[in-house]
Amino acid sequence: MNATTSSDTAEALRNRMVDQIKDAGGIQSSAVEDAMRTVHRDAFLPAATLEEAYADQAVTIKPNPAGGLALSCASQPTIVALMLDQLDVKPGDRILEIGAGTGYNAALLTHLAGPDGQVTTVDIDSDVTTHARKALDATGNEHVHVATRDGALGDPDHAPYDKAIVAVGAWDIPAAWWDQLPPGSRLVVPLRWRGTTRSIAFTRETDRMVSSDVQLCGFVPMLGQDGERDATITADGTVNLYWDIDQPIDPADLHGVLDQPKAEAWSGTTVGGYEPFDGVWLRLSATEAGTCRIEALPAAVESGLCKPAIPSRSPALAEGNSLAYFVTRRQESEEGSPAQFELGAVGHGPAGGDLAERLCEQIRAWGRTRTARPTITVYPAGTPGDQLAIGYAIDKHDSRMVISLT
Structure with missing residues (x-):
């Protein structure tokens, strides 16, 4: 197969993937659709075939030697689109990504934020950040900042952020994230509690984060959160x-x-x-x-x-x-x-x-009330009970979470 034919096939497969996700109601914004049609997922998955790269499925990039859940993977494109819609990136946004993965999501974020934006992606695993750095450089995304560090610490050197997105399952909202996300910013995180995981879009207020969207999802758990x-x-x-x-x-x-x-x-x-x-x-x-x-x-x-x-x-x-x-x-x-x-x-x-x-x-x-979704409100740990929203409170290490039924 010559290069031209390969390129044509990749574009056709990429557009088909996006069409399928869109037809199923999985892409809500034209900006996200454009990003997913433009950024080449296959460039971030060199070990995958084109068909695998553009199938609507997760792709493991670092298996777990002990078995069980992979240590790192490229998320299912439907979930990628869902979370990008939740994040609602605007041109010029400064964005923090926790969980670098293949670098594909950082490239999508860069496309959405435009030339005046800035994307920082961090991961605790040096193998993962090395892969992401190499793929981002090869695709013209040299200006994305890639850091090898504990995602629970964020990246204070490039804070504050307008938006933050977490690509691993988090059991808690670490204190560092509160410090790096000022009032008015948005956090999209796959939050884990009671055995389930939901991708939640939070808006940071002065003393709390309040959900605007709650969607079922599944992610590899974040390392180091013993909850x-x-x-x-x-x-x-x-x-x-x-x-x-x-x-x-x-x-x-x-x-x-x-x-x-x-x-x-x-x-x-x-x-x-x-x-x-x-x-x-x-x-x-x-x-x-x-x-x-x-x-x-x-x-x-x-x-x-x-x-x-x-x-x-x-x-x-x-x-x-x-x-x-x-x-x-x-x-x-x-x-x-x-x-x-x-x-x-x-x-x-x-x-x-x-x-x-x-x-x-x-x-x-x-x-x-089958379509109703509760409101999830998160407060810093130590917030007095009389300052919490009405609902069921769950205490975590760095936060207090309240689930309020509508």
């Missing part, structure tokens, strides 16, 4: 729980709970086959202190021991030596009619039935 715990609750390790350090959950109390009789509860709330129901998890995290994540490996699902709605990540409620988790069941329907699923819960342990009913209460509440 989450996980443990198995079965002898064979096929069912695991994930929770936060502020929660009074002791996995020893729950070990073997799934061997106890189960109690089913059904909400009467149904969804279509492709209708999202992730809002249930948001409501639970704003109302139930024991909200966490359950993961059932294939062996547990196939044996019938534990069958959450989404085996790899479903919400659950843990309280003492009892547990309930989110499930679905298919409803009977006429032939040719769209599939419908009822949402419910399965509980185990002395209070399992009560927990399952409480989970169903929140399913029903979500079912009445």
Whole structure:
């Protein structure tokens, strides 16, 4: 294949990728669309084929030698577009990116900010920053500042910033970010709590950050933020729980709970086959202190021991030596009619039935206002309780987070 044909193919694949994301409602602004049509993703993924570079999927750039989640990857283009829309970059903006990845996102940010803007991207991994620096230089983005440093520290040398975007899953809002983002600035961050991750667009006010958009997403966790715990609750390790350090959950109390009789509860709330129901998890995290994540490996699902709605990540409620988790069941329907699923819960342990009913209460509440999203407000750690917004408060190391239902 000659260079001209290769270039034509890359452009065609790039435009097709953008068209597909746009047609699915994944690009909202013309500026983001133009950036994604202009910046060559394949130039930042030299080990990938053109087809891989322009598929709507994440691409691993640094595998984890120990297995499990990759140490670094190029985010799925749909998620890239979503977060850039949330960030709302304007020409001339000074932007901080946490998590350099391949350098592709920094190039998109540079395109959006224009010649009068400035982009700084940081990553704790020198292998990642070396790759990003090389790719940015090769694509005419030599003026992007690339720094090898702990993302939790930001980059004070180039602060303050008008916008900041985080390309790793953050459990907390570090104090340094508060210092480098003045009132009126915007932060887009995949924030983790209660086993779930949401890309949140925050606007910095004087003493708080307030969300304007909350979207489901998934990211590699940020290194160094010790706020989450996980443990198995079965002898064979096929069912695991994930929770936060502020929660009074002791996995020893729950070990073997799934061997106890189960109690089913059904909400009467149904969804279509492709209708999202992730809002249930948001409501639970704003109302139930024991909200966490359950993961059932294939062996547990196939044996019938534990069958959450989404085996790899479903919400659950843990309280003492009892547990309930989110499930679905298919409803009977006429032939040719769209599939419908009822949402419910399965509980185990002395209070399992009560927990399952409480989970169903929140399913029903979500079912009445399915498109509503809570407001997330974050304050610096130490903010007195009487200065917090009305809602459910979660304390982290450097911040206090309040979830307010609308």
